[in-house]
Amino acid sequence: QSGSKGPQLRVGLIGDPVAHSFSPRLQQPALDALGIPATYELWRTPAEQLLVRIRALCQQGCLGANVTIPYKESVLPLLDVVDPLAAQIGAVNTIVNRDDYLHGYNTDAPGLLRALHEHGLGSLQADGMISLKGYTAVLLGAGGAARGAAFALASSGIECLVILNRSLERAQLLAALIQKSYECPVFSLSDSNFLIPHSSSIIINATSVGLHEEASPLPADVLARFNADTFVYDMIYNPIQTNLLLQARTMELRAANGLSMLLHQGALAFELWTNQPAPLEIMRAALMR
Ligand code: NDP
Structure with a gap:
């Protein structure tokens, strides 16, 4: 000091x-x-x-x-x-x-991008922004944290964003909001409809599923259909390993918890x-x- x-x-x-x-x-x-x-x-x-x-x-x-x-x-x-x-x-x-x-x-939104970059995703631009050009993302959730994440992902130049939420209407509202400001295609789905592109390179959990219980926001058989280079990010940091992260690691997918986002915000x-x-x-x- x-x-x-x-x-x-x-x-x-x-x-x-x-x-x-x-x-x-x-x-x-x-x-x-x-x-x-x-x-x-x-x-x-x-x-x-x-x-x-x-x-x-x-x-x-x-x-x-x-x-x-x-x-x-x-x-x-x-x-x-x-x-x-x-x-x-x-x-x-x-x-x-x-x-x-x-x-x-x-700072939650840019904090998420910095966290993803720290985990090896995207590239740092001259203006200090993180670019996720070439990536597609599946965002689980449409609440407050998901809203910040959706804008962060759209602003990073992502190729395509899929928003999946328990209540479809909230996912649709968020998708419409993003599309007012950004050109990237945004799709909304309810969580009873797991028809998501398996080539997605980033899955982000912004639901509270896994916070208080051992449940996962994505069934294991759906996760198993994603490409081997998919990165799974769970915004939850307490517990440090959620069921989703455990499933991902068992399938040898790269995965990280929300501590890095907490740090960067x-x-x-x-x-x-x-x-x-x-x-x-x-x-x-x-x-x-
Ligand atoms: P909200 O209450 O605003 O949103 C909760 C989301 O979870 C909604 O999409 C909701 O769906 C969904 N959800 C809740 N319960 C269920 C369920 N049983 N089944 C399916 N979906 C469910 O919370 P926040 O957005 O503020 O926070 C979400 C998570 O993000 C929390 O776990 C929080 O800890 C974490 N977080 C982490 C941060 C970090 O720095 N790492 C920063 C901020 C948040 P529906 O719309 O249908 O209700």
Whole structure:
């Protein structure tokens, strides 16, 4: 640590509940490692206090905040500026206080792309974006996390996106939304209809199936029909190995859990607050602990 004599800074997590969050464990060691005199706090916020909490981020010494369930959507109208990708997705998970103006970002979506790249997929472009040109993807789910993932995949230049969800209507709505902004073909299917292209190179689970039970969002016989070079990414990170990942690994498919996305969304938020490169390996080690 630098032992800086500057004023104490603050940043925190706004949500309800927040006690379960990994964010302090991820962010505090990174702030400390760069000698930034800031504390990462948990700001549990009941709905009736949300407006006051958000506007309080303009206080001197406040870098900004992360936003989690249930406020990722409802904070948008409370901010001064919303980044175009976050506006498209309709969800903000990072707020930055810049000269008393609150700027909202979504780092979940680019965090997913960085995670996929870390696992060997796609290519890094000169502008820092990840390109998934040439890949096709099957996205399982159409909730909040899937929405960010769908925009991330579409923005990465993916060849084709299939959205598969329990309720077909939500998958259709998400597909229509993506097609308003992107040209890539997007198909929607219900999860009782597994007629999906087996040449798909990425399967992403953005449902909560596997979070609390041993179920898998994709039957093993369907997974078995995918090509051997298919990569399976489960956004769930706790448990670290879901049934889907176990099935994939048993079939010798490459697979990873959502820890890498958690890491990269946090690193991107850190960079927005501090304007400094995030100490990725320190954050990764903190998360692994
Ligand atoms: P939502 O509640 O918004 O969406 C849940 C999704 O799961 C919906 O598509 C829902 O389908 C589907 N689903 C739920 N239960 C079932 C079931 N029994 N059978 C089939 N489908 C089901 O949740 P989020 O989008 O916020 O989160 C989804 C997952 O992503 C969570 O597990 C979360 O932990 C993870 N996540 C990981 C992150 C990371 O950094 N790694 C970041 C954010 C989320 P339907 O529309 O039919 O209800």
